[in-house]
Amino acid sequence: MALIADHHQRDDEAHGNVIAAARVQGMAPLHRALLSREALIRAAGGTVAFGPAEKRLRRILSLTGRGGMVAIDLILLLNRYIAGRKLEGCANVPDAVFIGIGAMRESQLREEIAEQLGRAPHFIDQRRPDGFAGLPAPGLLGVLRHWTHVMRAAFSILSAPDPDFKPPDLRSTLTMRVHELAYLLAWFEELREARPDILVFCSTADLPAHAACLAGFSVEYHQHGFLSSSLVFPQFTRMVALTTVEGQHVAKRIPGLQVTLRAHPSPVDQASAVLVFAGDRQARDPAPITSLTDKARENGLNVVVRPHPNGHRELWSELLNRDGVIFDAEGSFEEFLQKWRPAFVASWFSTTLLDGLVSGAIPITLSRDNSAVLLPINAIALSWPDQETRVEVCMRSKDERLRAHARLMEVLRP
Incomplete structure (x- = not known):
């Protein structure tokens, strides 16, 4: 009986994830980006699983409220800006970038894109600040301007009760995402000014992809792994999907999306x-x-x-x-x-x-x-x-x- 109850609980949680993901998907792009954290969506109706650093953050935010949120996020923003400046390169802005996480399949995706373009796209590892090394960093005024705008959006999210997410989960999620989204928006904005025709390819639907779409880029999504039911997608223009099921799902979430099924050659039986x-x-x-x-x-x-x-x-x-x-x-x-x-x-x-x-x-x-x-x-x-x-x-x-x-x-x- 316990196994049956556990199975039903997992089904209920998965259903809650789908509902929450669909609701966030329908929000304005900036709110959607801020709430697209997978851990938050997966915790719809429950509590976010968090590590020691976020546990400390939540404790501070519970005592300091919005003032603490602003102060902490400004410190995080300053650290992100300084790190970007230290890693800034003077090289010319590339005409194509591939933003990923270093997943096993990505090397193959990049090779296919290089074959399509006739040149290799510049690879950006979104997991670390040094993944952006060698590219121009955004200016401080632009970063602060975007931060002010994004923080206002975060406060508007916190101002109304949410049907799926608890206030502590929202506060910690937004505190961790506002500064990063603001920095990325400023970075993509200046990148576009320097190179209006730059091509952007992403292997994930994470914050950099949301920022690129918000900054006005036409972003191609090259799927590298199975999709989670708790994913929330930015306004991609094209997707290269691994399966028809996943391609159809994302097309329903993003009106006007052009979906191409990745070419899978018919295997020859040599097993x-x-x-x-x-x-x-x-x-x-x-x-x-x-x-x-x-x-x-x-x-x-x-x-x-x-x-x-x-x-x-x-x-x-x-x-x-x-x-x-x-x-x-x-x-x-x-x-x-x-x-x-x-x-x-x-x-x-x-x-x-x-x-x-x-x-x-x-x-x-x-x-x-x-x-x-x-x-x-x-x-x-x-x-x-x-x-x-x-x-x-x-x-x-x-x-x-x-x-x-x-x-x-x-x-x-x-």
Whole structure:
């Protein structure tokens, strides 16, 4: 009964996320940008999960109110401005920039854009101030002007009760986002003045993408991973989507969006008798790994493990020194797939499942709770251990495996 109740709770939370995300999506672009924090949307009706730094921030804000919010955000803004000035470069403004987070798939996206443009876009790692190094920094007056405007918008959000978000969650979220959004708005504004024809590509729907759209750029969104149901999108002009399901979802959220499905070549069946495990940073339960390995070995498959570099090592403890099991973390995942040509790729709800599918493998998901992602994982993967019989049939019969693969590939067709 407890498992059933927990499942219903997750469904209710996911439904709340979707409603809150849709409501924020319908707001004016500036308010939308300020409230587009995924952690806030995921906590709709609940409480934001926060770390030690935000815990301290919330404690200060509870004592100091809006005055403390203004003071703290001005300090954060000054630090951001100084960091930008220290990293400022005198190089010419590039004619194309790609803003991302250094995700595994991004190198491939950038290569495709470079092929399309005939030149490589300048890469900006949005996670760190030094990711903007080598580019002109905005002037202080422009930064302060935008900060005043954005802070007023934040106060207007706080002035009325919110149906989904609690006041402490809103206060800490806005305090952390006002200064960054203001800085980015000033940066994009001056970038556009220096180079009006600059092309902007983003791999995420995060704050830099919102700022670029607010600054008047036509921004292309090149999806790098599965989309969360709690994502709120800026006014992108074009999207290159991984799947039709996700492309249609974003098109409903952004009127007038031009959606292109990423080209997925039809795989040639060259699969070898190998099952690959692609690690996940958050996975902890070794039970499905062990049972699927047992089933693979029973059916004559070798097992190759690619651990996540930041994952839990104990996840693979049962497979160490086991006959027919190889650990291999070399090269990119694309090179890894080309090397092993697996018939099956097992993971949780990572885009490695999609990579496996387009390479000709049968994806197998080890997660029973995929509510965090928009795409129903069972649309592109078999489930273990829920579909154990079907998985084993595919292991025993090449014809069954090819039929199952053809069905799963349908989600990638236009």
